[in-house]
Amino acid sequence: MQRIIGKQAVLHRYEDLMAYECDGYTIHKGVPAAVIFPANTQEVSAAVTYMHKHKIPFIPRGAGTGLSGGATALNGEVIISLVRMNKLLDVDYLNRKAVVQPGFINLKLSNSISTKGYYYAPDPSSQAACTIGGNVGENAGGAHCLKYGVTTNHVLGLELVLPSGEIVRIGGLPDSPGYDLLGILTGSEGTMGIVTEITVRILKKPQGIKTVVALYDDVNDASQAVSDIIAAGIIPAALEMMDNTAIEGVESGNYPVGYPRDLGAVLIVEVDGIEAGLQHQIDEVLEVCRKHHVREVRQAASVEERARWWANRKTAFGAMGTISPDYLVQDGVIPRSTLPFVLARVGEISQKYGLRIANVFHAGDGNLHPLILFDSRIPGQQQDAVLAGSEVLQVCAEMGGTITGEHGVGIEKMEDMRFVFTEQEIEVQIGLRQVFNRDNLCNPDKIFPKPARCVEVKQHLATVRETAISN
Template structure:
């Protein structure tokens, strides 16, 4: 937004949503210079706090008319720079749209505004015996609108799936200010636009209302902790548990460096510091069959030289284990001034191979890498530890992260499982998509966001020039 646009823009937004809902002074905007991905930062042109769908639509219609780019933002916990305004875009913060609008227990669904906190939904319906399954590690602070944007997962996504598996309907403000409703009808004919929009990272519109599936709490839950001297033994255990026909609700792993971090954090468990890896295996369902599954898990763990394996004695011990695991990212701050979180996906069977490659990359750049991840579905979260005060370390962390993603792609995996692409992994999309495929994806985005005003220039790199040259040469030969 240029200076000629600023004064009338602020006046128009103030008229729509009130003075207290429009930030435009530099010192106020600093707090919104990035999300959880801090490598790149940018000051937005303004930050808006609409209170309802009508205010969002009115603001977007104005910006569409005046060709002002804008970015939707949730709690700012995203880890790929998706909510960062690199070129002075206006940020539309949805944190004030934070209501639980309705709950239908009979049909097992709830309707929330995008700023509603993930964990708050489960807490709000727990007394009736229900919960919301997607459980990102940041669930105590991240919003469900943000979860829809990134298609967030969590520890229990192995059995229950990620956000897209629980979204039943959306209300959406299109980039021109129009309001549409999608989904809400079971098995509706036509294109799966809910699937297209969930995980689109705010590039196709602004979600203002979400209908989600809620689940009945399982009758029973049992959790196992397994301690290993060798991370390869832990990796082999993961594959063998699934091969045995067991589908845990969660199957998590932390390596030695990650253990050092969590044991220095706020929720230490007492893990020995010389451990190679820790596995947390959780099963849930009908109480009568759970102990048999646990016995099978224990048997598999013992096949692979486990140092110690035990079942949680009670709910309090289980809660301690999970608090330790779910605060792992933040706990890395106790052992490193800075860290970069990656988010690759691999086939479970390639865990030993890829973790060995991650170790090579760590040695190559002289940077420690802590591995803490959803092992059951092969969703890796290598945390690359660095000190931005040391010249070159930040740049090497970025290079190391890209090489880790390349290693994931090389074994048939992906460059993201739940954190999204944003600005961080745009060029890394070339590891998994050809230029033709990138063109198709961009073409789909343009159907919704033809003028590239809504979260512009995120997710996809520009297709390589060489493809255009090849097409020109080929057409010349044919003629």
């Protein structure tokens, strides 16, 4: 690796590798064999070609902000960090697109084009740190995906290094004929190749933005308001909710806004678009909120107040550290109409395991982020948190939803894939992955559980061993 990309671009000492033992999902950890930092597509290709030849497994990594263990080296893989590939290569304002390298920070793109009146729509809460390459891998969303969609809706083309080392280009033209390879690759979690260049859609900034906050004593009233806002024909740019435990966390964090600690829930509703007519939409939102026993509802009085509300909401995950030593965040999706029932089930799961669960979610599109609070120093609590998280996802699947909206599967939700797919469907998807990643070297053994037949055989062998030992 040092010969291929340079001595200074390779980490191999144990004390250096420790910084790469996990991503934002900290429950499972593994030290990689090495971490390499290629500077361009050709270096990525050369490194991958070498590892493919010698059957060395490898994992692409962005900023390490992922929340499902997708960038964790469980079996001593080589991590290919793309943080040096962090340039904005081109902006085409006439055709409303930009070309970036995978290590380019999400928020930096909007900041780079804002003076021309443009922005990049996908806005994960970690947008100040996460990379667009990582967003492509996980198909990241964000608060404003209700109206504008997730990453896959904004990717126009990709340059990709296949697991063999071959460099290919996918897409680049709107409505390209043939199979939707961009759709397959976006959200494939680095298991089909390494993205080295991304062409994305950029949007003109809306003429106006107006934001409302609504404070509720009962989370069920807030949930009903969510459904009624959509039913009224209003499509907000964002529709976010936090429950009482989440409010406790954010008000103890770095960006408190003064929410009363006894609230049942907070709603943030934002509409944008042509200035004419926006206030009418806000008036309708205010009217809907007042129909559901709202304690207080008001429109942001200034740009600064709106910014404070969003800073408070977007730092919710980190703020949980003020009220709990550890937390596990889940990422289930449900139909909006089932929100009160699912939240009640989440409360039951919380009581069952004796663990507090803070609910922070993109309420408008039913993307829940239950934060399961625990203390890893107490024996058994971490395992209980994992079991509680899996039960929450099962509830989501039972309600007609799914197990992830934007965080991906990684290693965290592999077994939970069985909540939404049959064994045959899982095997078909594994077969599709093998078209790109035949030798399973590129981010191996992620996303999909082992086939049930293998699991049954292992369980049988374990029983045989236990019986032999006891005899």
